[in-house]
Amino acid sequence: MNVTAASSSVSPASVGRWRTARPWLGTLVRLGLAAVWLAAGSTKVGDLAASGRAVNAYDVMPYDLAKAIGAALPFVELALGVLLVVGLATRLAAGVSAALLVVFVAGITQAWARGLQIDCGCFGSGGQLAAGQSPTYGLEILRDVGFLALAGFLLIWPLTRLSIDSWLEKT
Amino acid sequence: MSSRAGQKQAARMVRDQIARERRRSRTLWASVAAVAVLVVAGLIGWGVVASQDSGEFTAPAGAVEDGTGxxxxxxxxxxxxxxxxxxxxxxxxxxxxxxxxxxxxxxxxxxxxxxxxxxxxxxxxxxxxxxxxxxxxxxxxxxxxxxxxxxxxxxxxxxxxxxxxxxxxxxxxxxxxxxxxxxxxxxxxxxxxxxxxxxxxxxxxxxxxxxxxxxxxxxxxxxxxxxxxxxx
CATH class of the missing domain: 3.40.30.10 (Glutaredoxin)
Known part of the structure; x- marks a missing residue:
């Protein structure tokens, strides 16, 4: 295999720049995803009953299970946010983030497909929409796909600057 | 290759091996800690709601039998x-x-x-x-x-x-x-x-x-x- 020929389309200079910039870009991505989780968790944590109702509005599980998930979810979101802020087990946190986001997208998609009139409850509120309000499923899914891209970046390149992970790597 | 150079190389390989092992166990412990944080967080939420569910209420006069209205x-x-x-x-x-x-x-x-x-x-x-x-x-x-x-x-x-x-x-x-x-x-x-x-x-x-x-x-x-x- 001729390695030089294979990589000749990318100039060595740009590879070098990418190598220097990537860990810092990764830090931005990590903090960005952390901000998403912290915002999502903190808007829900004040009213866990409402969070359970928002889960129940998707109409995919018994109410008691929806209540339990609705109660646990805001705390898990906050915990993910904290893990990402400090950069501990970033790949794992990114993996859990991606899994959660896929579940959210699936939930919104089925609500859309079944014609439910609900608010996704992604950042607080949730439940059925008032008369005259229309759902914004497309936008909600697009937004979640954007967040998935952040998680994907960290799954591929979990080592970022200013993180516990990279500090552990060095010691 | 002289035998001394060979020994040096072998020693370096062992050191690298040990360093790799150490890194792997650190990664493992970091993952265990992270999973623990997530699980505990979920249980906290669940516990808070479970403790709020006392189920004891006094329905006012005029309420239907199951007290829901x-x-x-x-x-x-x-x-x-x-x-x-x-x-x-x-x-x-x-x-x-x-x-x-x-x-x-x-x-x-x-x-x-x-x-x-x-x-x-x-x-x-x-x-x-x-x-x-x-x-x-x-x-x-x-x-x-x-x-x-x-x-x-x-x-x-x-x-x-x-x-x-x-x-x-x-x-x-x-x-x-x-x-x-x-x-x-x-x-x-x-x-x-x-x-x-x-x-x-x-x-x-x-x-x-x-x-x-x-x-x-x-x-x-x-x-x-x-x-x-x-x-x-």
């Missing part, structure tokens, strides 16, 4: 109305259909079960939805649920505000003829557990928004025409 009238058809006292659409619903529904009750055509739930506590800074609903329970105990509910909707506070104070809730009660027992019940929050029960039961019955109207157990548009047509 206040029954008005005795007609053959049952109308269920789920409302939150701070929900603007519920205020409009009361204005537009309240008189027609009272007429259905007066004519003996329908009985109405009002479910004054608290979905929107986050939409006021003082949990107005719960306080107003609990106060309406106290009004039911005093035999004036409907009068009181109408008066509350007539003075409905805006979403995002502090809502009406307890003093104001009591003052409105006095204006419809409720007395000291009512005032005391409002101050003590006597019917707040009942409000939680009403809210929970409504969610369990698939009510996700307010106002929700059901005639004979079936969802109906919250308009005078639709309700009258469904009652027949």
């Amino acid at each position: 206040i029954k008005v009238g005795s007609g053959p058809v049952q109308i269920d109305i789920y409302e939150d006292f701070i929900c603007p659409a519920c205020g409009q619903f009361e204005q537009q259909t309240g008189a027609a529904i009272d007429q259905l009750v007066a004519d003996g055509k329908a009985a109405v079960v009002y479910h004054p739930l608290a979905f929107l506590d986050r939409y006021s800074t003082t949990d107005y939805s719960t306080r107003a609903s609990a106060a309406s329970g106290a009004a039911a105990e005093g035999g004036k649920f409907r009068e009181y509910a109408k008066a509350l909707f007539a003075q409905q506070p805006a979403e995002g505000s502090a809502g009406l104070s307890d003093d104001k809730l009591i003052e409105i009660g006095r204006s419809v003829g409720l007395g000291d027992a009512f005032a005391q019940a409002v101050r003590d929050g006597k019917y707040k557990p009942w409000t939680a029960h009403v809210t929970d039961a409504a969610s369990e019955d698939g009510v996700n928004g307010t106002p929700t109207v059901r005639v004979g157990g079936k969802d109906v548009q919250p308009t005078t025409e639709a309700i009258q047509a469904a009652v027949g």
